[in-house]
Amino acid sequence: MEQLQDMNADEPALSATTVFASLAELRDAPGYSPKAIAERLVNSLGADAAAPLLGISVELLERWASGQDAPDAGGRLELADLDALVGHLHSAFTPAQAMVWMCNPNVQLGSRPIDVYRTQGSARVIGAIRAYVQGDLG
Template structure:
C-alpha cells in the first residue's frame, strides 16, 4: 500500500471518471473487438490451440475471427483473458520458451501453468510470469 501512496505523490492523480470515460470507447476500438482478439489469438497460437483454451470449438473461433458470429459476454471475457495471457507470454519468453514454461511444473503455482489457467484463468499465471521476469531480468 505504501508503494501506491509513493506513486501517487509522484504522478498526477487520475479521476475515475476520466479513466472510465476513455474506456467507454474501448469496446468498439478496432484492436479490442472480439473479432480482432480472435484473429490475434489464431495468428499467435493457432485455432487448434486457442479454441480448447477458450472452451469452444475451432469452428466457433473461426466464425468470431471472420465476424460471422459474435461471442456472448462470457466469450468476450474468455477472449480478453487469453489475449492478456498470450501478451504476457510474448513479453517474457520466446515462443519455444513460452510453450515449455506453460507445460512444465511451476513451484509458485503448484502445477503446470496451462492447468492453472484452465481452472483459474490468467490472473495467477500472469502473476507467475511477472515473478519469473522479475527474477530473470530484475
C-alpha cells in the same frame, strides 16, 4: 472529484471520470473488438490450440475471427482472459520458451501453468510470469 491514487507520488493523479470516460469508448476500439482479439489469438496460437483453451470449437473460433459470429458476454471475457495471458507470455518469453514454461511444473503455482490457466483462468499464471520476470524463477 475522486482521484485514483497511485503509490508513485511523481505521477499525476487521474480522475476516475477521465479513466472511465476513456473506457466508455474502448468497446468500439478496433484492437479490442471480439473479432480483433479472436484474430490475434488465431494468429498467435493457431485455432487448434486457442479453441480448446477457450472451451469452444475451432469452427466457432474461426467464425468469431472472421466476424461471421460474435461471442456472448462470457465468450468475450474468455477471449480477453486468454489474450491477456498471451500478451504477458509474448512480453516475457520467446515462443519456444513460453511453451516450455507453460507445460512444465511451476513451484509458485504448484502445477503446470497451462493446467492452472485451464482451471482458474489467467490471473495466477500472469502473476507467476511477472514473478519470473522479476527474478523469482518459481
